[in-house]
Every structure is written in structure tokens, then in C-alpha cells.
Amino acid sequence: MSKHTYAGKAAVVGIGATEFSKNSGRSELQLALEACVAACEDAGVDPKQVNGLSTFTMETNPESEIMRGLGIPELTHFSRIHFGGGAPCATVQYAAMAVASGVADYVLCYRAFNERSGRRFGAGVQDRPAGATSEEAQFAWTSPHGILTPASWVAMFARRMMHEYGVTSEDFGAVAVADRRHAANNPAAHFYEQPITLADHQASRWIVEPLHLLDCCQETDGGQAMLVTTIERARDLKQPAAVVEAAAQGMADDQHMMRSFFRDSIVGLPEMGTCARQIWETSGLSTDDVKTAVLYDHFTPFVLAQLEEFGFCKPGEAKDFIADGGIEIGGRLPVNTHGGQLGEAYIHGMNGIAEGVRQVRGTSVNQVDGAEHVLVTGGTGVPTSALMLGPDR
Numbered sequence: 001m002s003k004h005t006y007a008g009k010a011a012v013v014g015i016g017a018t019e020f021s022k023n024s025g026r027s028e029l030q031l032a033l034e035a036c037v038a039a040c041e042d043a044g045v046d047p048k049q050v051n052g053l054s055t056f057t058m059e060t061n062p063e064s065e066i067m068r069g070l071g072i073p074e075l076t077h078f079s080r081i082h083f084g085g086g087a088p089c090a091t092v093q094y095a096a097m098a099v100a101s102g103v104a105d106y107v108l109c110y111r112a113f114n115e116r117s118g119r120r121f122g123a124g125v126q127d128r129p130a131g132a133t134s135e136e137a138q139f140a141w142t143s144p145h146g147i148l149t150p151a152s153w154v155a156m157f158a159r160r161m162m163h164e165y166g167v168t169s170e171d172f173g174a175v176a177v178a179d180r181r182h183a184a185n186n187p188a189a190h191f192y193e194q195p196i197t198l199a200d201h202q203a204s205r206w207i208v209e210p211l212h213l214l215d216c217c218q219e220t221d222g223g224q225a226m227l228v229t230t231i232e233r234a235r236d237l238k239q240p241a242a243v244v245e246a247a248a249q250g251m252a253d254d255q256h257m258m259r260s261f262f263r264d265s266i267v268g269l270p271e272m273g274t275c276a277r278q279i280w281e282t283s284g285l286s287t288d289d290v291k292t293a294v295l296y297d298h299f300t301p302f303v304l305a306q307l308e309e310f311g312f313c314k315p316g317e318a319k320d321f322i323a324d325g326g327i328e329i330g331g332r333l334p335v336n337t338h339g340g341q342l343g344e345a346y347i348h349g350m351n352g353i354a355e356g357v358r359q360v361r362g363t364s365v366n367q368v369d370g371a372e373h374v375l376v377t378g379g380t381g382v383p384t385s386a387l388m389l390g391p392d393r
Contacts, residue, residue: 010096011241014043014227020345024221032112035223044238052077052104054091077104085379088349089387093247095228112223124149155208158301165316173201175300183339217341224350241392242360246282250274251383258381275386292368293375294352297340302380337366
């Protein structure tokens with residue numbers, strides 16, 4: 001595969017978010033508009049200059065309503081990415097392709113929902129009506145066995161990791177402890193000033209063994225948006241550009257939605273490996289160039305698998321890589337310096353992209369020294385996406 005030609009030609013120039021809460025008290029459309037306005041204000045761009053939108057297929061706010069609410073006179077690009085949490089980095093990828101090719105000048109990437117006070121994704125699929133479509137029928141392979149919720153799906157992978165690699169519940173807990181330590185310093189995080197210990201993790205109730213409550217991300221009301229434009233335009237705006245050095249989508253053999261149990265091995269994330277190959281080939285970087293990463297952490301076990309897929313350590317060695325604070329500030333690779341979805345908020349990974357931008361700008365509350373190139377990933381266990389963000393040279 002050749003290097004992606006749009007790489008290095010586009011940048012994230014604005015980030016904006018609502019507060020993150022358990023009950024926003026307003027519509028999902030209002031949350032989306034607030035985040036989009038904030039992203040434009042951050043960049044110093046009038047929303048009327050925006051002519052592109054990129055979001056998730058799961059987004060409830062149609063582009064026409066966002067356009068009307070922001071006073072955008074016309075759109076020349078609008079795109080949606082499927083597969084839920086796998087989509088965030090791909091929204092920026094599509095935006096980068098659009099501005100680099102001249103299809104649009106400024107593209108807003110947005111995601112907003114009342115995922116705690118409204119529909120809760122963690123509740124599972126047991127109340128979904130049977131359907132004749134392939135998208136609904138696929139659940140017939142696993143639901144009759146009681147594997148109904150995201151936690152139960154991931155628990156299968158986690159148990160296999162424990163069996164093959166000697167991973168323990170305490171290893172999963174190290175991820176939760178790191179995220180909550182970082183969130184404790186972040187005033188925007190739901191768990192601000194609320195760090196946890198490994199003992200807290202181990203004492204938290206079981207959700208689906210081997211996953212404790214503190215292995216599972218929170219459910220959040222809120223919105224997050226990013227504004228993307230060309231490098232040339234970015235240089236005239238308010239904020240330092242976070243250049244899209246590489247972006248990728250990945251779907252691997254025998255892919256299912258968080259239930260790829262029929263592969264020869266279920267200890268890895270080959271779809272993220274597909275992303276990793278593109279990220280390294282396109283950016284020309286290596287793991288040595290990356291000083292911090294934002295790894296999708298809806299469940300702790302998949303953080304370990306991502307470290308292995310991107311080559312920060314060999315298969316089965318992630319438990320050793322994260323030991324002794326390896327993914328905390330001051331460690332070998334600080335991960336999720338905003339607190340992640342376990343500590344800051346669950347906005348389908350879009351808030352992780354915002355943290356990547358802050359690290360490039362040097363404005364994170366947990367700033368990592370020398371963090372020029374920041375890896376960000378999308379959802380795990382599903383068809384997914386990834387980004388490499390860096391400074392404008």
C-alpha cells in the first residue's frame with residue numbers, strides 16, 4: 001500500500017466540547033451545536049465559512065439541522081462513518097481528504113449524545129427486535145448463548161488473553177489506575193480529583209468476569225467537535241495546527257461487531273493492526289517517535305492489545321510494558337492523559353482526538369515532554385480507525 005497522499009496537507013485547527021455529565025438537561029442537537037460553535041471559536045473561524053461536516057452513522061443530529069443551527073449557507077461535503085466507536089478518527093480522515101482535495105474548505109467533525117440520561121449502549125442488544133437484515137441477523141450467532149452486552153463480548157477476549165498470555169485482572173486494573181490518575185488532574189473530567197488504587201479496582205463489583213466495574217468505561221452526556229482545514233489556511237488561524245500526519249481505517253478477516261469469536265486467535269485486534277501498518281507507512285514514524293498515545297479504552301483489556309498491535313511491545317508482552325506505571329505520566333508511554341473514556345468521558349473517542357490536539361499544542365493538563373507526534377485510536381473489537389497528529393514544520 002502506498003503512502004496516503006492527503007497526509008501532511010490538513011490539520012485540526014479547532015476543538016470544542018460541552019461539559020461532560022450524567023444528565024445534560026438539553027437535546028442532543030443542542031449539545032452538537034454547542035460543541036461545533038466552540039470548535040469554530042477555538043480556531044477563530046466563523047461557522048458560516050464551514051462547508052463540510054463529518055460524523056457517525058449513529059449520530060442522531062442530521063447534517064441539515066447542524067447546518068441550519070450554525071447558519072451555514074451551503075455544504076459541499078458531508079460524510080458518515082459506520083461501526084459506532086470505530087468511527088472517530090475516520091471522521092477526521094474524511095475531513096482531511098475533503099480539504100486536501102479541494103472538496104471543502106473547513107470541515108467540522110462532531111459527535112453528541114445523551115448516552116447516560118438517554119439510550120445507554122452498555123445495556124446490550126436484548127431488547128432489539130429481530131430483523132431480516134444481515135446487520136440484525138448477525139446477533140443470532142451469539143445472543144442465544146447469553147452474550148448480549150459489550151461487557152460480555154469483551155469478557156470473552158479478556159479471558160482468552162489471560163489464558164494464553166498470563167494476563168491478570170491486576171494487569172487490567174493498571175490501565176484503570178493510570179486513566180483515573182490522569183483524570184484526577186483534569187477539571188473537565190467526570191472523575192476530576194477522584195483517583196483510584198489497584199485495591200479499589202479489585203474491590204469493585206463484577207460486571208462480567210473477568211471484568212470489574214472499573215474495567216468498563218462510563219456512560220456520558222456531552223458533545224465534542226473538531227474543525228479541520230488545509231495547512232495553508234491553518235497558518236492564519238488562532239491555534240497551532242495539529243497536522244494529520246497519517247490516518248487510517250481498518251477491517252480484518254471475519255470481522256464482527258465486537259464479537260469476532262470465530263477467528264483462529266482472539267487475543268489480538270487485527271483490524272487495529274491494519275490501521276497500524278498504514279499509520280507507520282504513511283507517517284514514516286516509528287514507535288520511538290511517539291511519546292504519548294490516546295488509546296480507545298471502553299474496556300481495559302483492549303488497551304493492552306493495542307499496544308501490541310502498534311508494535312510498542314511484542315504479542316503477550318503488554319502486561320510487562322504497562323507494569324510499574326509504564327503508561328502513566330513519567331512512564332515509558334503515558335496513555336490517555338486526559339483520563340480516557342474511563343476517567344474523562346465516553347464520547348465515542350472524539351474527546352480522545354481533542355486530547356491528541358492538546359498534546360501537540362502543548363496545552364494538556366498532563367503535558368508529556370517531547371510529545372510532538374501523538375497516536376490516537378478509535379474503537380476496538382469493531383472495524384476501526386486511527387490518527388497520527390503532529391506539529392506544523
